[in-house]
Structure formats: C-alpha cells, structure tokens
Amino acid sequence: MRAKQIAELVNVLFPLHLQEEYDNAGSQVLFPDEEISSILIALDIDAEIINEAIEKQCKMIITHHPFFFRPIKSINSADPKSSILISLIDARISLYTAHTNLDKILYNRLGEALGMPEGTVLFSTDSGVDTVPAGPGMISDLPGPVSLKDLLPRVKKALDIEFLVYSGEPDRAVSRVALLNGAGGNSIEKIIRTASPDCIITGDVGYHNVRTAIENGTAVIDAGHYGTEKILLSCLKDSLAHKLGATEEGKNISLHITGRERNPFQVFI
Numbered sequence: 001m002r003a004k005q006i007a008e009l010v011n012v013l014f015p016l017h018l019q020e021e022y023d024n025a026g027s028q029v030l031f032p033d034e035e036i037s038s039i040l041i042a043l044d045i046d047a048e049i050i051n052e053a054i055e056k057q058c059k060m061i062i063t064h065h066p067f068f069f070r071p072i073k074s075i076n077s078a079d080p081k082s083s084i085l086i087s088l089i090d091a092r093i094s095l096y097t098a099h100t101n102l103d104k105i106l107y108n109r110l111g112e113a114l115g116m117p118e119g120t121v122l123f124s125t126d127s128g129v130d131t132v133p134a135g136p137g138m139i140s141d142l143p144g145p146v147s148l149k150d151l152l153p154r155v156k157k158a159l160d161i162e163f164l165v166y167s168g169e170p171d172r173a174v175s176r177v178a179l180l181n182g183a184g185g186n187s188i189e190k191i192i193r194t195a196s197p198d199c200i201i202t203g204d205v206g207y208h209n210v211r212t213a214i215e216n217g218t219a220v221i222d223a224g225h226y227g228t229e230k231i232l233l234s235c236l237k238d239s240l241a242h243k244l245g246a247t248e249e250g251k252n253i254s255l256h257i258t259g260r261e262r263n264p265f266q267v268f269i
Helices: 003-013 047-055 080-090 100-105 109-113 148-159 185-195 207-215 225-229 231-245
Strands: 026-029 038-042 060-063 094-097 138-147 165-167 173-183 199-203 219-222 254-257
Touching: 003 026, 003 060, 003 094, 003 231, 026 080, 038 047, 038 231, 047 060, 047 080, 100 231, 109 138, 109 173, 109 231, 138 148, 148 199, 148 219, 165 207, 173 185, 173 225, 185 199, 185 207, 199 225, 207 219, 225 231, 231 254
Parallel strands: 038 060, 038 254, 060 094, 173 199, 199 219
Antiparallel strands: 026 094, 138 173, 165 219
C-alpha cells in the first residue's frame, strides 16, 4: 500500500475537519507513491524515533503531535528541527499526524484506561455522523464515591507513570470525574463551568489553574501530558490495524508502537 493511501485511511478514521483551528494535523512529510510495509507510531518525532523507524524498516511514521506548528523559515543542518526534517527526507520516510482530530474521536480512551464507566463527551463537537459522538474530553459518573487518596494510586498504576501531582483534600469523596488528555490546565475553569466535576484528571496544570480549582472546590490530578496521552498510541494502532485489515493491500502491513519514547519530565526528591 502506498503512503498516500494510508494517509487517506487515517483521515477517514480521524477526519481532518475535526481538528482545532490552531492545529496542523495531516501530512507533515509525504512521499505519496512510496510503498509502505511497516509503520511506526509515536507521540512525537525526534532523531531517536527516526532511527527506530529505519531499524524497523518503517517508511512511515504516524505521530500524535504535529512536527509543523509554525513555518520553518530556513533549513540548517545544525538546527535540531531542520536536522529531523533532513533525516526524514534522506530516508524517504513519510510523517503523518493525527492530533486534536484524534482526541475528539477517541475522547473516552483515557477513561477506559482508568477503568471508569462510559460517559458523555465533555466538550461536544459535531462529528458529521449522527450516531458518532465526538469532542475533547469525557465526563464519567462513578458507580459509587471513592476518596481522592484512593483514586490517586489507581490513576498512577493504570497509566503506568512514575509520579503525578494533585490538589484537593485526600479524604474528599469523588463521584463525578472530568477527563481531558494532554494540555488541559487552561481548560479547568471551562470544565468546572460545563460539568461541575468533583475531580479533574488532565495534564499540564499550572499554578493559577489549580487556584481556580481550589476556589471552586474541585480536586485536580495532573498525570502529565505524556501520561495522559501515551495510552492513545495503542488505540491508534488498534484503529488503524482494523482499517488496514479490511483491505487486501493493508493486511500485511506491520504496525509498531515506539519503544524509545519516555516522559520528558523527571522528579528529583
């Protein structure tokens, strides 16, 4: 199967019209007629991911975060971003991104990873298909209240992360949870206004975001941008495998989740 055909399949799964205005999902680097037998899936693109793709003979990489958010005004091999672009072109590796469009289709996957009941979309978006809900984030009503101190280790274990940051009284009861993967800190006020949750689980929460939550009596669990989004890689792989498996040309394409991506943050205690 050719690179352009795979790009089209991903767009069927996660339509580009769903992406946010600021986003730049879709083809980042494309060799449209290149034959693809293996695909590498990652959150971000860097030199290590490209080396892994070359080793695994992947002529296509699909990432969650776009490589191009802002225009590159010049190319200099000494510049890290330019170097990545040059490496992709040298190896004839296509790069495709499914970002906020994927978030809106897979809105419930963070909740699934945490073993929470199926809920409703937090910020509903018109998917273009009547029976398909879409939008960033999810609201889940738990079958019974749990304490924040019991919820914390549950989140840490389910997401397989080394640490998390939280705000709220450990003994407070949590019945309604709002989940928003990635950078949800700046949406905390909107989340509280929209859903009135007892607890918000997200990433990239800042000081003033937490102050807003405290003022509204809402607990916050910051499991990190990486921690709340790495689970999407297996979801992307499964969705693409199903789509490829329905085509004669796609049945034999192998899909790999990167084994080299790590949380960029570390904690010194």
